[in-house]
Amino acid sequence: MKSHRLSVCRIDRRRAIGALVLSLAPVLATAAPAAPPAFPDKGRPIRIILGLAAGGASDAQARFVASKLGDVLQTPVIVENRPGASFILATEEVIRSAPDGYTIMYAPSSVVAQNPQTLAQVRYDPFKDLTPISLGARGPLVLTVHVSVPAKTVQELIAYIKANPGKLSYASFGTGTSSHIYGEAFARKAGLDVVHVPYKGGSDAAKDFLAGRVQYYFDAAPNAITNTATGKVRMLAVAAPRRSPMLPDLPTMTEQGVSGVDMPSWLAFYGPAHMPAPVVARLNAALAQVLAMPATRDFFRQGAYEAEASTPQQLDELTRSTYQQWGGIIRELGLTRQQ
Known part of the structure; x- marks a missing residue:
């Protein structure tokens, strides 16, 4: 009888443990971290x-x-x-x-x-x-000028601006952007009296620049090359620590006597x-x-x-x-x- 009772107790205990495990299964499944979905989900843009x-x-x-x-x-x-x-x-x-x-x-x-x-x-x-x-x-920014400005070097541009104080303006592709700070640095270091005209991007600035409404522009190199190809713009200098391998004949600002306008x-x-x-x-x-x-x-x-x-x-x-x-x-x- 005693042995029979022990067997029954063991069976009851196993059933109780089994029931407990089954009752906890939903909780354990919820608590288990889901595997992260594969990235990217094909078809999702x-x-x-x-x-x-x-x-x-x-x-x-x-x-x-x-x-x-x-x-x-x-x-x-x-x-x-x-x-x-x-x-x-x-x-x-x-x-x-x-x-x-x-x-x-x-x-x-x-x-x-x-x-x-x-x-x-x-x-x-x-x-x-x-x-x-x-x-x-x-890639560097490039100092470009409209062909209406009689300058083929940085020093000639400086001389022309100083001879016409307050009459020339430079474009940028937004206030606070690199093209603006380059323009401000150039103006301060060369002692120039010019007007800053900010735009919403390179393409907007290019329209007025090519039309001659603004006279010079520190532009991204690809835009500078494209604009120069129109015959309405010329490149004067690379605003970078060294010459660009793609524009080896274009000197830097520092080489032309204006240091400090050479950030990467x-x-x-x-x-x-x-x-x-x-x-x-x-x-x-x-x-x-x-x-x-x-x-x-x-x-x-x-x-x-x-x-x-x-x-x-x-x-x-x-x-x-x-x-x-x-x-x-x-x-x-x-x-x-x-x-």
Whole structure:
């Protein structure tokens, strides 16, 4: 009898444990972390936000990369233009987006290195609100003048402006952008009395520049080359630490007697903060593959830019060092945060 009772107790205990396990199964299933979905979801489009109007050099680069990136990732990649407010509108669109990898941006260094230090309306922190993904390209800005200006060197331009104080104006592709700060640095260092005319992007500035409504312009190299081909513009100097391999005969500003207007210029891919590391890694690897393609390199070189990828960590370091460099020249010029 005693043995029989023990057997019954063991059976009852096993049944109780089994019932407990079954009752906890839904809870355990809920608590278990779900496996992250594969990125990208084939067929779901990835957006590349660009804070410039369609038709400029950066737009062409973004669209070229988008077409190749779509092939690599086997999902549509589209470019959305959100021009205005010196790239602030585009940047805020990215920051507000879900950090899932389906919204990224292609941005010039001014977005992370200059705007936060020159524009009062900037409400984002480039180090807290954005995720570095990969460098995209390096390329200089070029000082260009309308052919109505009788100057073929930087010193001749300086002499002409000084002979006509307050009568000449220079374009930029937005207040606080690199083209604006280059123009301001040039004016301050050479003692020039000129007027700054900001635009919503390179294509808008080019219209007035080619028409002669503004007389000179620190423009992205691809735009400068294109505009020069019209016969209405001439290039005077490269605003970079050294001559461009694609424009070897064009001297730098420093070579022509104006130092301090020689900051590096680049473009890169960023996403919103808190992107999952596997998503960042997938995008980084795909961009590295696209930027290494001979077709991509040839396309960028046509505009005097070098396609160049990086790791996210390298881009983070470049962002921080460029921020510090531009901060130095902004403080040197005494520029205040503008409304």
